Amino acid sequence: MNLVFMLEEPSMKHFLAGFMSRIVPEHFTVTYLVHEGKQDLEKSIPRKIRGWQVPNSCFIVIRDKDGEDPIILKNRLRALCAERPETLVRIPVHHLESWILGDMQALATAFNRPNLAAMSGNRKFRNPDLLANASEELSRLVPGYQKVGGARTVAPHIDFERNLSRSFNLLISDLKRLAAAGAA
Structure with missing residues (x-):
């Protein structure tokens, strides 16, 4: 196929x-x-x-x-x-960034920012599909975040069972x- x-x-x-x-x-x-x-x-x-x-x-x-x-x-x-x-x-x-923010542990691991993992419990990240400003949130959490490079870096760490999107x-x-x- x-x-x-x-x-x-x-x-x-x-x-x-x-x-x-x-x-x-x-x-x-x-x-x-x-x-x-x-x-x-x-x-x-x-x-x-x-x-x-x-x-x-x-x-x-x-x-x-x-x-x-x-x-x-x-x-x-x-x-x-x-x-x-x-x-x-x-x-x-909204955007691809909503899918990335759905797995804060993956984001934390990919960018070596362990403090991000605990943020999945924060109210605004519990349902990342509701974030109208996912791109801005991602840039705030990971300063210098670039769309293509960031997507490539995070993807291998995405856990399908853990993602909240x-x-x-x-x-x-x-x-x-x-x-x-x-x-x-």
């Missing part, structure tokens, strides 16, 4: 690539189609889905919410995927389901 991720930006690719081998079997191939922002992603979805020639492929579209109504956004993205209705559409509620857990659940179906 080939998993084809259609992504809004490079940081998401580095984040996913950092832990994908822990989810999908070795015989899977994983392709990351990285775009230059949400408009580029949305414009290319129908064309890339229509032109994709690799058999046994499953598309997974991941796009940040960016202040939009998530239901309207998801429906719009699904409409763009009409030629492949089995395409998974996942919205990190509901939207991240939905993606992981979908990927595990696909992995189980493809392994059978």
